[in-house]
Amino acid sequence: MELGFDVRITSWAEEAERRIEPMRRKLDAIVDYNQWKVIRAFQKHRVSDYHFASSTGYGYNDSGRETLDLVYADVFGAEAALVRPHFVSGTHTIGTALFGVLRPGDRLLYITGRPYDTLHNIIGKPGEGNTGSLRDFGIEYDEVPLLENGGVDWEGIRAAWTPNTKMVGIQRSRGYDWRPSFSVAQIGEMVRFVKGLASETESEVVTFVDNCYGEFTERLEPPEVGADLIAGSLIKNPGGGIAPSGGYIAGRRELVELAAYRLTAPGIGGEVGAMLGATRAMFQGLFLAPHLVGQAVKGSVFAAAMFEQLGFESHPRWEEERTDLIQAIRFRSAEHLIAFVQGIQKAAAVDAHVVPEPWDMPGYESPVIMAAGTFIQGGSLEMSADAPIREPYIAYVQGGLTYSHCKFGIMTAIQCLVDRNLL
Template identity: 45%
Template sequence: MFQLPFFTTTSAYPTHTFALTCPTAAAYTGAAFSAPSKSRASTVSLYREEQPFVPEVEKAVDSLYSEFRAVDNLVARNTARVLKAFQNARVGSHHFGGSTGYGHEEAGGREALDQVFAEIFGAESAIVRAQVHMQSPVLCLLSYGRGMSYIHNMLTPILYQLLAVAGAPYDTLEEVIGIRDSNGLGSLKDFGIYYREVPLAKDGGLDWAALKTALNPQTKCALIQRSCGYSWRRSLSVDEIGKAIKIIKLQNPNCLVMVDNCYGEFTESIEPSMVGADLIAGSFIKNPGGTIAPCGGYVAGKEKWVAAAAARLSAPGLGIDCGSTPGDIMRIFFQGLFLAPQMVGEAIKGSFLIAEVMAGQGYKVQPACRVPRHDVVQAVQLGSRERLLAFCEAVQRSSPVSSFTKPIAGATAGYASEVIFADGTFIDGRWQPLDSMGASSRGGSQSSIEYTFSIANTGSFNGAFIQPKVKFAPGLPLSIGLVNLDRAEGNLSYGCLQGGFNLDLDFSLHLTANHVG
């Protein structure tokens, strides 16, 4: 016999203490123990949970102690900055009331939230609105109202350009820009704004030499994409973004510099608006929503350009002074923003662990193991479309939401190619780039969260017939999306996975699988 001290239970009555014992050779999955007393008979049930971890994952967690502690320090610094901004804005419960209709009776929450966000991100001004419902419209505002339409009205009718300095943008921006035909519905090209890009360097970073001579007299706006997005490249650090802005401004001080900040918020202790960006933008269903925001997006930066964005979102003359936000949403915006540094920290830890485990299994990862993170995207090359499809099905089966459904590839708005989503999250659309054969995670709300990825059939995939063993803790939903893009270099399959701690946390496992055969 041996005693299981961790199952010792004390009842509501102080005298009722139970020490549960069982034979050493027993392997119970469930057992019941009864102990009589003078007042009543008490019963305690014992259930032995199946061990969700594998040695490779436990070893990886232990080996990443220094990296995890560094993330904890980052979380502490960013949380302190967020807390100070809340206090300076004198945020109170009356700000959570929200508004209806035109929003004229708003009790100050809208202005307080904008003030808090602007201070956190070191910007002159900011707008956070529920009406921006996903990332791509945010970027559309960034391209139009956040400067482009505003500039267009100011300029003489000559050709002028939007210059992307970090390679190609997200696929969902192709119709916004005019790279793909928007059928005359108002792309930048329809407005007479033409697009040009500076290809990335061979190492996947910015081509600094090319950037020094990239601007011409028609270049009125430069777009910097912070995250790697769907590309197999390094995400940009804030220091690199600051260096790029200096190079751009040396060529033309009046060139508007916009940064697509999505997936990068709170991954460092500074933001692009602190190093010279005129405008930054992102989505509240990603990092700054702290896993709980159900919608929304933000624009922050120089006051005149934020005002231009607000006019595009509403109308000239209305700007930031209208627009209703229901009270439950307003409170969640404040709460999610306060939680964001913590949740992003957990996401970064997850990316470290994914890289460590998957690289140990022989897969190529980007970023590499134990290098600083500048967004919450972790890319892993699997090698085939079939593996991605099988993984999508496995993720869906293991999710807390719609686990009984099977993801099917099909057309999705904004994409030229078919897309498949394994979307088991509580917030629709919280998906980002990833891959993994199987995953298990133990999560919570503290920075000491341990992330584990449990690999089944270690070291081999059996085509589309693999059955990865995927386990998730309650409240840890994941979703994955797959995009097939036919390009000159071949048929590339991109998968996107997002994980959540407590509700929906983007730890953004990014998969890029090269389809061969």
């Protein structure tokens, strides 16, 4: 036994690392590109230590906040950005973007199937009371399911198109689906297609991308292939495991301004907002993000290789291209699933003694089990895993601030399965 691992697990890990070495080198090249891109943006806007100073009250003339917005806009290839600790989650950030742009009578059309569970309450459900959803404000919603192979249904989009389709939603990551996440190139193809449909009906459409989990996994970001607006969370990729909270919205200047009016108030927008000491962590987190995302993606590749060796299905497979952090692993029963997630928790540096159990988490439609021994509560750039307890029994693993921790987490989870005679 080495550090408590069965010798078979150590052997499996050594074999997996030999197999994935070419992929790790390929990922290193993406890390280098994105790291240099971030540094260039810092240099262009002359980031200095006085930009890290805290602000209070209204936060007027906060040069750190203003410069952070400019740096984010450059990094993501956008005209403008809104980066704030006041966004409480990715869901809040996405909701701010949707409510900021859409108006009564407009229609939101998601073309990547049903979006992530936590957005369902933002969209609203038929027959619900006055909850403040998009539906309550007279904003229509529809979605085009993906094809069986996880691809976009181009003819389905054409059939669902209406002249009042004001916004098209694209979810980059898989969410709780057994499908590929979408690459930036594929997002560009979607953008061109729907812009063409809008042109045919002599209307305009805003293309919105939920960019969560995808930042810095590729060389390009969605605005660089034509997306009008993107949003994401700072407790995921771009916060670098350091930002204590927050989110970002980036894209066309007038759309970012509308989102800022929703975050604060019309006429105020992004001109105010005390940063309350968070600015340094947000800058430093962005600086570290390309490297840490690379560590996490390597960890996902390792996880896929390990479980494929053991006869489990993984998505994506270890040798496939990556466009987000998430690694899906399909298990044979709820017992396998629960043991795996509990094993990930057991490998944490924080709260390793806690044993997660399935529970009815707000915003989710099935009981969910979550492993999250993180320094930032809910920080999914850190090693974490979650799964709805429903068939097929799929665990979604994301994050890991160091590749070594990713390895430790996967090996500990496998040891948990071995100890319970599930392997």
